Amino acid sequence: MSNPQPLPASLDLALDGGALTAQLVDFPSVSGDEARLADAVEAALRTLPHLTVDRYGNNVVARTDLGRTERVVLAGHLDTVPIADNLPSRVEGDLLYGCGTSDMKAGVAVQLRIAATVPEPNRDLTFVFYDCEEVEAVRNGLGILARERPDWLHGDFAVLLEPSSAAVEGGCQGTMRAVVRIHGQRAHSARSWLGENAIHGAADLLGRLSAYQPRQVVIDGLEYREGLNAVLIEGGVAGNVIPDLCTVTVNFRFAPDRSEAEAAAHVREVLHGYEVEITDSAPGALPGLAHPAAKAFLAATGSEPRAKYGWTDVARFSGLGVPAVNYGPGDPNLAHKREEHCSLAAIAECERRIHAWLTA
Structure with a gap:
C-alpha cells in the first residue's frame, strides 16, 4: 500500500455521487475490517430524519415507513478485496481509480445518495449495507441478516447494486459442485493386466459430460443457459503404479427455475452408475421482472x-x-484489478435513473 493517508472524518451525503464514491474508497474496508466504514455509514444515515436505522455487527439497515403499497430493497456490500497499492483514490478525467471503485463502492454511493435525496419515495425503501461479501459465504453479512434478521430484508423487489455496467441483470444461476469417484484395482504397471485402471475408468464419465446437451430456458423473457462440466480431475499414485482411484469434480450451473434438490437429482441422473457426492451448492435467483416494481x-x-x-x-x-x-x-471486468476504476458519468447516470424510478 502507498503512504498511509488520514481517513475521512465522515461521509458527506451532500456530495455528488462521484465525490462520495471517492470518500468511500478512501475508507479502507478489506473484508473483516469494515467497522470504521460501517460506523461512518451508520452515522451519516442517522442524520436523515425520514429513516429508521438499525445495525447488526457491521451490517447497517435503514428504512422508510411511509405506508406505501410496495417496498423495495437497495443493497450493497461495504468490503473490498485486499488493497493493491491503489489507495487513496484519484481522478483522471472521467475515471475514478481506487480499490473498490467498481466493486462496489460506486453502487454504495448511489444507495447513500438516494437515501439522502429521496425522503418521500413512491415506494417504501430499505437500504442494506453489509460486510464480508468477498470472502467465504459463512461470513457474508447479507447471509447473516437473512438468517438472524430476515424481517429487516422484507420487500417486494430488490436491487443489488453490484457492478453490471449499468445494465439490468436479472436473477442469477444456481451453482453446484459434485465429486465423482471411480474405483479400480492397484497393480504394478509392468503387469497392468493384474489391475484395473481407475483413470481409464473415467473415460465413460468424460464422454457423458462431453456429449451433454445443456438446457436453455426462458424466464421473464431472459434466456438462462445451463452447463455441466468437469472442472478438475485427480488420480495416480506413481509412475509405475496402476491407479485404483480417480476423482472428477463436476460443476453444474443451473437455471433459477430449478431448486437445489432438483439440480442434485439431475446431476445424479446424468451420472447414473457412478459414486456421486454433492460437495457445494447455492440456489439460483428468479428475476421477477413481471412484478410491477420491476x-x-x-x-x-x-x-x-x-x-x-x-x-x-x-x-x-x-x-x-x-x-x-x-x-x-x-x-x-475491472473488479479486483490493481487498475480498478469507475466512470464518474456512469455513477451519476445510475443515480439519476434510480431517482427517477422512485419519484415518478
Whole structure:
C-alpha cells in the first residue's frame, strides 16, 4: 500500500455521487475490517430524519415507513478485496481509480445518495449495507441478516447494486459442485493386466459430460443457459503404479427455475452408475421482472435486461421470496484489478435513473 493517508472524518451525503464514491474508497474496508466504514455509514444515515436505522455487527439497515403499497430493497456490500497499492483514490478525467471503485463502492454511493435525496419515495425503501461479501459465504453479512434478521430484508423487489455496467441483470444461476469417484484395482504397471485402471475408468464419465446437451430456458423473457462440466480431475499414485482411484469434480450451473434438490437429482441422473457426492451448492435467483416494481425499474433505467451468468447475493433475496436484479455503475471486468476504476458519468447516470424510478 502507498503512504498511509488520514481517513475521512465522515461521509458527506451532500456530495455528488462521484465525490462520495471517492470518500468511500478512501475508507479502507478489506473484508473483516469494515467497522470504521460501517460506523461512518451508520452515522451519516442517522442524520436523515425520514429513516429508521438499525445495525447488526457491521451490517447497517435503514428504512422508510411511509405506508406505501410496495417496498423495495437497495443493497450493497461495504468490503473490498485486499488493497493493491491503489489507495487513496484519484481522478483522471472521467475515471475514478481506487480499490473498490467498481466493486462496489460506486453502487454504495448511489444507495447513500438516494437515501439522502429521496425522503418521500413512491415506494417504501430499505437500504442494506453489509460486510464480508468477498470472502467465504459463512461470513457474508447479507447471509447473516437473512438468517438472524430476515424481517429487516422484507420487500417486494430488490436491487443489488453490484457492478453490471449499468445494465439490468436479472436473477442469477444456481451453482453446484459434485465429486465423482471411480474405483479400480492397484497393480504394478509392468503387469497392468493384474489391475484395473481407475483413470481409464473415467473415460465413460468424460464422454457423458462431453456429449451433454445443456438446457436453455426462458424466464421473464431472459434466456438462462445451463452447463455441466468437469472442472478438475485427480488420480495416480506413481509412475509405475496402476491407479485404483480417480476423482472428477463436476460443476453444474443451473437455471433459477430449478431448486437445489432438483439440480442434485439431475446431476445424479446424468451420472447414473457412478459414486456421486454433492460437495457445494447455492440456489439460483428468479428475476421477477413481471412484478410491477420491476417493470417500472426497467422503464426508468431504459435498460434491456439480460440474464445473470454467475452467482450473486440476489440469490439470498430470492431465498426469502424477494425477486431481485443486479444493477450498478461499475464494470465487473475491472473488479479486483490493481487498475480498478469507475466512470464518474456512469455513477451519476445510475443515480439519476434510480431517482427517477422512485419519484415518478
